[in-house]
Amino acid sequence: MTKLELPIHTDRLVLRRFEAGDLDAYHAYHSLPETARFLPREAKSYTQSMEMVGRYANFEFEKEGDWVCLAIEAADSPGLLGEVVLKWMPGCGQAEVGWSLAPEARGRGIGREAAGALLKLGFEELGFHRIDAKLDALNTASAALCDRLGMRLESTQMDKWHYKGQWATEVVYAILAEEWSARNAGA
Structure with missing residues (x-):
């Protein structure tokens, strides 16, 4: 694996390490039930947000099990818009x-542009063979984003997760390196 060169610039965005100044904006959207709806935990407290921003600011990405979480910011105006995560899975x-x-x-x-930049990083710079996304089947916005990224629906696993007092069906979308290359040839 190569060392991550940050920040990553796209046409409209900058993907960068989290900073202490991101805390209030991060907490503003992670404290919302609508943000937490499809995440494993409830809406975050300020203390939980502080812990996460600290963790995201100090990541290492060197081996299986490591993950990187990058802040999404508009290239023409500072301010946290969200985050994208890439996890190096076993295998x-x-x-x-x-x-x-x-x-x-x-x-x-914004999600498509940021996630697309991480797919590009994963395939073209880090040399991954396969990248997937696992989501709650009710998360139709993220499923549509997976489709726009060229990921294919690989599986539907009924009642895979039990969180927030109910069972959830997991859907797995994935794309292979050669599919990414064919889709982005000439781009």
């Missing part, structure tokens, strides 16, 4: 991608 060349956006960033193509 030869396997990774998982995820995202969470502030309400004002949703529906504007």
